[in-house]
Amino acid sequence: MTDLIASAAARATASDAASGAKLRAAGLAAAGLLVFLLVWEVVPRLGLFNPLMLPGPSAIPAAFWSELKSGAWGSAVGSSLGHYTIGLTLGALLGVVFGVATGMSRLAEQATAWIVRVLRPIPGLAWVPFAIIWFGVNRTAAVFIIAIGVFWIVFFAAHGAVRSVERDLIEVADAFGFRRWHERLLKILLPAALPGILVGLRTALGQAWMAVVAAEIFGVPGLGQRMMQASSLLATELVVVYMLTMAALYGLLDSAFVALQNWLLRWKA
């Protein structure tokens, strides 16, 4: 009995210690952020830096509020998320299709080997000239740039994931008479490759966000374009508003994706 109580007490202390450590870590992180904001606020105020070139954090909420009220913030966010979503979906779909096809078929892999070798090293942004020539400075061009970057990441992730599906599992499908390619694909290859494909998609999520901003800096309407306008007017507090907006949106998208990923892979140990 005393043993029981003692061990319960020990457990309680252990869990107290664990939650105490967590609390301390959170406290330290908050303190660090506070110091950062303080330094940021003090530097322009002390005249160490021209406040016009670096607005203090206290100037940000008001700038955000007026931008929100004017509707400019909402339409910029809507526009960016629009071509982000379309480009991401397009690139991811094509990447999965071609990655799975070349992962399943040696023939497809060999036939595309040199095409891949030539096109793959071209940075996504090197497509900007053609994007503008073909589509002009508009949403289609942005979608194109985003989709290309996403395509390669997802393509290689899907290809590798399908290639490394255990032979043993494919034999299970064979042993139960599922030998046609689409049966193998749907019953074994896709579910078994899903974890690898999702890792690629998560990387692509971040890559696509960078491509969004890049395309908009070239003039496609959205967060990046609005940020560039603000910068040309030296409305630096607005530039900061949009930088923080990008960080917040990406953080939100990434967290939502991780939640989806955890749900889809809930079968994993």
Added chain:
Amino acid sequence: MESVIDIRGLSLAFERDGHRTFVLDSLDLSIERGAFIAIVGASGVGKSTLLRVLIGLAKASAGEVTLSTHSGKRQPLALVFQDARLLPWRRVVDNVSFGLEGGGLSRAERRAKALDALGIVGLVDLADRWPHQLSGGQRQRVALARALAVEPEVLLMDEPFSALDAITREGLQDELVRIWRLTGKTILFVTHDIEEAIYLADRVVVLAGAPGRLAADHLIDTPRPRTRSADGSADVVASVRRHLGAEKLIDGAAI
């Protein structure tokens, strides 16, 4: 007795570095309907390969296999692998209904059949678990249920209990005998464990040599339920041991 599988002159060779290596050499074997047959042999003798040929995972180089099945089923045979090979992304019940997909059954019908099969192996309660939540013995029972669910005429088992601890293994052996008597299936059970073969089977077929040939064929008529002592079959054990241990001396040809 009527045979459900007839194997005549079955040979299998792999091409390796330009020359052929035989794994099985002109094997003849008849499997009677409803029998529990154990195939014993050292590793590498081609006993697993035989099952792989029967289920269609490997192609014979020569010889023929005749199936005399009644049901006209898409899948008259089902295989239980040495490792359970459950699909980790499917819940237990969906693993068991795997082989029923594409058979024109509704989702509810498949689930009902899968639950029946899980009932036979005593795991209905775990139907909605994920495979990673099961023990090794439970996983192998789910694999057995997956094979039973397609209602095969012949159950092929490839050393299904060899990776389990002794206690779990003995429990599953007794369960398998119970299921065999309950369902009347023909069972072809590959093992390297002589005691296991003699405890389970009506007939013990010994493969020996390289390439594998039929070295001995014993009927085990010890009445069931059996004890594990194998006292009544001491002569069989001795004979099988002789074939397995001394296969080089007798050149794999003694029957």
